[in-house]
Amino acid sequence: MLVHDFTWIFVVCIIFAFLDAYGIGANDVANSFSTSVSSKSLTLGQACVIAVFTEFLGAFLMGSGTAETIKGKIISIKNFENQPELLMLAMTCALVGSSTWVLFATRNGWPVSTTHAIVGAIIGVGIAAFGPNSVDWSYNGVAKIITSWFISPVCAGIVASIIYLVTKHGVLKHKNSFERGLIAIPLYFGFTAFINAFYIIYKGSPGLNLASASPGAIWGSTVGITVAVMLFCWFFIRPWLVRKLQKKEDLRWYHVFVIPFLGPRPSVTIHSEEEGKAEKGEHEIAEEGDAAPTGVFERIKAVVLHGVRKDVVNCKGERMQKIHDAAIRYDDDTDGQDHHLLVHLPRVCWYSGQYNLLGDAAPTGVFERIKAVVLHGVRKDVVNCKGERMQKIHDAAIRYDDDTEYMYSFLQVITASMASFAHGSNDVANAVGPLSTVYHVWSTGTVDVSGKTPIPLWVLAMGGVAIDLGLITYGYHIMRTLGNKITYHSPTRGFSMELGSSLTVLTASKIGLPVSTTHCITGATAAVGLCNGTASSLNWRIIAWCFLSWILTLPFAGVVAGLLFSFAAYAPKFAL
Numbered sequence: 001m002l003v004h005d006f007t008w009i010f011v012v013c014i015i016f017a018f019l020d021a022y023g024i025g026a027n028d029v030a031n032s033f034s035t036s037v038s039s040k041s042l043t044l045g046q047a048c049v050i051a052v053f054t055e056f057l058g059a060f061l062m063g064s065g066t067a068e069t070i071k072g073k074i075i076s077i078k079n080f081e082n083q084p085e086l087l088m089l090a091m092t093c094a095l096v097g098s099s100t101w102v103l104f105a106t107r108n109g110w111p112v113s114t115t116h117a118i119v120g121a122i123i124g125v126g127i128a129a130f131g132p133n134s135v136d137w138s139y140n141g142v143a144k145i146i147t148s149w150f151i152s153p154v155c156a157g158i159v160a161s162i163i164y165l166v167t168k169h170g171v172l173k174h175k176n177s178f179e180r181g182l183i184a185i186p187l188y189f190g191f192t193a194f195i196n197a198f199y200i201i202y203k204g205s206p207g208l209n210l211a212s213a214s215p216g217a218i219w220g221s222t223v224g225i226t227v228a229v230m231l232f233c234w235f236f237i238r239p240w241l242v243r244k245l246q247k248k249e250d251l252r253w254y255h256v257f258v259i260p261f262l263g264p265r266p267s268v269t270i271h272s273e274e275e276g277k278a279e280k281g282e283h284e285i286a287e288e289g290d291a292a293p294t295g296v297f298e299r300i301k302a303v304v305l306h307g308v309r310k311d312v313v314n315c316k317g318e319r320m321q322k323i324h325d326a327a328i329r330y331d332d333d334t335d336g337q338d339h340h341l342l343v344h345l346p347r348v349c350w351y352s353g354q355y356n357l358l359g360d361a362a363p364t365g366v367f368e369r370i371k372a373v374v375l376h377g378v379r380k381d382v383v384n385c386k387g388e389r390m391q392k393i394h395d396a397a398i399r400y401d402d403d404t405e406y407m408y409s410f411l412q413v414i415t416a417s418m419a420s421f422a423h424g425s426n427d428v429a430n431a432v433g434p435l436s437t438v439y440h441v442w443s444t445g446t447v448d449v450s451g452k453t454p455i456p457l458w459v460l461a462m463g464g465v466a467i468d469l470g471l472i473t474y475g476y477h478i479m480r481t482l483g484n485k486i487t488y489h490s491p492t493r494g495f496s497m498e499l500g501s502s503l504t505v506l507t508a509s510k511i512g513l514p515v516s517t518t519h520c521i522t523g524a525t526a527a528v529g530l531c532n533g534t535a536s537s538l539n540w541r542i543i544a545w546c547f548l549s550w551i552l553t554l555p556f557a558g559v560v561a562g563l564l565f566s567f568a569a570y571a572p573k574f575a576l
Helices: 007-027 030-038 044-062 084-107 114-130 142-172 177-204 215-246 253-261 283-287 296-304 318-325 337-350 352-358 366-374 388-395 402-427 429-444 457-474 476-482 491-511 517-530 540-570
Strands: 066-068 452-454
Touching: 007 084, 007 114, 007 429, 007 457, 007 476, 030 044, 030 402, 030 476, 030 491, 030 517, 044 402, 044 457, 084 114, 084 429, 084 476, 084 540, 114 142, 114 429, 114 540, 142 177, 142 402, 142 491, 142 517, 142 540, 177 215, 177 402, 177 491, 215 253, 215 402, 402 491, 429 457, 476 517, 491 517, 517 540
Parallel strands: none
Antiparallel strands: 066 452
């Protein structure tokens, strides 16, 4: 094979690598943020804004410097040594099979392992190319993946339930739960910082080679981060919580950083979601018939769109009314025919059904229509679950003091952000790893028999962008499934799920147990739901569908990739 031969395969590979990363963003990022959104610690828009930065920076700055071309050494890359072009074709077909399954599963709201999808696809092309004996079916290969279907959710569920039960009996069930929470919060912050520091150092930053540092440096940096976080929590976050929740002072989130130096603030009687509506500048929005924004994302949007929300059509005043009355009116169906076609018909065709479901008015201007398309994925309701059956499931969960629960929303946001950062640094390789292999073969004409190829920065950047787009435009499907559709979420429950899942992934990775972040968060969610003391607090139908989707991942992705490879590699050729 010559350098830059089969450019069309390289181009097709880029397209499906982008789609695979898009699917990773739509399916896997929900592992980090679904519990935060479902417990209302974050809105869907706020979660997307945070994830855009954490996922991209994790993928671009701390993404793997090298990626194993054949995951887990399922098949040997040496089989392709004398036919580099077949390796290009195999990796491209693997990406087609993986992206097809991940996007199909996301469309149906099934949380699946994107790592297992690409592994299944590679198994498929391996069988198609060299037969079943070329695949390692032992525990070091395929059997280990099957084992992970059971190990991941069980281990994460045990850890998450322990964390939640300690919180439940140590804090939530007591009459003075708020005071107990103030004592426990710094400890939880420190524990969370400790776990997440290890998560980044050992698993989330292979690009920085932090794991190669000396044990003393690793422990010293981790303990230092933990102590710093606990001190910040004690001297800044605790006073902020007391003044905000007990004294009902009018405080914003950014006051946390200056709270020791901030004088008394006026008290407010409006709670959490309602407070702040009377801020300067938000009156103008209310005057134009819109509700004042309540979240950070909505407030930023209100400022950015301030100039295009003005009423420039209606002119008030008696003088203007006389001027307008002096103009002659004609038949609306004649004079306004073009206007009717341009404005009303597209609005009905594109948006009426969608916006009626959300309770929003259909957009009438070009800019509003573009905005509606761009923000389509973050305007979905992924928190509220309608239906009598879901109501019974949520009613089976015990509610605790709102102010105490509110304190844990901070922990949720931090845990979700750190897990998202680490996720971007690791799982982006599922999509860009095969692409980097194809790029290496295309640009050199040879096969790297070591099974590892360097990932160019432009490939990492493309993967990060695709992950972000997948979350923003399509991630709401999995957000719904992993949220309140399985069980009732609250900040304490969500924090326990996220931390239990992260701790399981970290520990299992270091001792060699096969785990998946998707499987872990699903198991943690189910286990914390059972901590309500009744099986009726879980939606067993959704859990069954999730488990079924895990089993289908390997064969579906493998069959699609294997058949496509066979069709391309062994199809009859015409003599020209």
